[in-house]
Amino acid sequence: xxxxxxxxxxxxxxxARVRGERIEHVWLGEKPEPLKSPAALIEATLTGKRIARVHxxxxxxxxxxxxxxxxxxxETSNHHTKTTQKDPKSLPKxxxxxxxxxxxxxxxxxxxxxxxxxxxxxxxxxxHTHAIVRLNSGRELRFVDARRFGRLSVVAEEGxxxxxxxEPLTISPExxxxxxxxxxxxxxxALLNQTLLHGVGNIYADESLFRAGIRxxxxxxxxxxxxxxxxxxxxxxxxxxxxxxxxxxVSDYVDSDGVRGFFQLEHRxxxxxxxxxxxxxxxxRRVVVGGRGTHxxxxxxx
Ligand SMILES: [Zn+2]
Numbered sequence: 001x002x003x004x005x006x007x008x009x010x011x012x013x014x015x016a017r018v019r020g021e022r023i024e025h026v027w028l029g030e031k032p033e034p035l036k037s038p039a040a041l042i043e044a045t046l047t048g049k050r051i052a053r054v055h056x057x058x059x060x061x062x063x064x065x066x067x068x069x070x071x072x073x074x075e076t077s078n079h080h081t082k083t084t085q086k087d088p089k090s091l092p093k094x095x096x097x098x099x100x101x102x103x104x105x106x107x108x109x110x111x112x113x114x115x116x117x118x119x120x121x122x123x124x125x126x127x128h129t130h131a132i133v134r135l136n137s138g139r140e141l142r143f144v145d146a147r148r149f150g151r152l153s154v155v156a157e158e159g160x161x162x163x164x165x166x167e168p169l170t171i172s173p174e175x176x177x178x179x180x181x182x183x184x185x186x187x188x189x190a191l192l193n194q195t196l197l198h199g200v201g202n203i204y205a206d207e208s209l210f211r212a213g214i215r216x217x218x219x220x221x222x223x224x225x226x227x228x229x230x231x232x233x234x235x236x237x238x239x240x241x242x243x244x245x246x247x248x249x250v251s252d253y254v255d256s257d258g259v260r261g262f263f264q265l266e267h268r269x270x271x272x273x274x275x276x277x278x279x280x281x282x283x284x285r286r287v288v289v290g291g292r293g294t295h296x297x298x299x300x301x302x
Contacts, residue, residue, distance in 0.1 A: 004199035005242035015054035017118040025134040034130040036153035045154040058163040058198030063106040114150025117142045165198035176232040180220040188216035189290035208235035269295040
């Protein structure tokens with residue numbers, strides 16, 4: 001399942017490829033599961049909009065849409081723009097659409113197996129494609145998801161989609177410490193609680209607890225300020241390093257329809273049950289914390 005670094009990398013890769021493009025046409029598949037907003041609403045919200053930016057909020061990919069209908073209309077009626085319009089019949093449709101609020105956003109959650117592909121429209125459409133968004137460059141942004149845990153929706157909230165929890169990459173050490181004050185659950189469960197921090201999943205919780213030297217079952221409220229500051233540092237370092245490594249393989253993810261592994265973070269404890277700790281040689285243990293398989297070194301973590 002894609003975690004924060006993978007989602008961040010996909011969002012950056014898609015942003016680099018489609019920012020500034022106008023959405024000319026939206027096709028949605030017949031499977032109901034991926035659509036969290038009504039199909040007609042998604043279509044109406046996206047069509048004719050310009051993609052202002054693609055970014056990540058928690059584990060959600062957010063496409064900011066500019067309400068450029070009127071601008072676009074003026075543009076096309078005054079002069080022909082740099083983009084060669086081969087399909088003039090789509091223009092009057094755009095011109096008569098009501099202008100939507102500027103804060104309209106398209107939200108994409110990749111779920112377990114969801115992928116966003118940017119490709120030429122001539123590329124054959126792979127099975128399990130649930131959305132095809134045609135762009136003015138002639139390329140397409142496609143949402144492909146075999147297991148259908150991914151979700152597509154649109155929002156037009158004041159201030160935009162904020163997710164709920166705090167952003168782990170930018171939260172300050174002070175705010176991070178305050179977040180866990182009085183939390184009587186295990187620190188592992190607290191890290192995974194998306195209403196506290198959004199986007200931290202099992203791999204990065206285990207890896208950051210290892211680097212901070214903290215046992216996953218310890219009660220969050222009983223951690224010292226110093227330990228929490230160490231955890232803050234470790235979590236951000238692990239996430240940044242994963243994003244850095246993911247960045248180099250982003251083209252595999254968004255440009256092709258292969259199912260290659262996304263990136264390889266050097267895991268120190270995650271899924272290394274029974275193997276020696278890379279620091280001290282002690283056998284890595286697996287326990288279940290809050291229903292999740294949890295990996296730790298009994299010597300390095302206290
Ligand atoms: Zn160890």
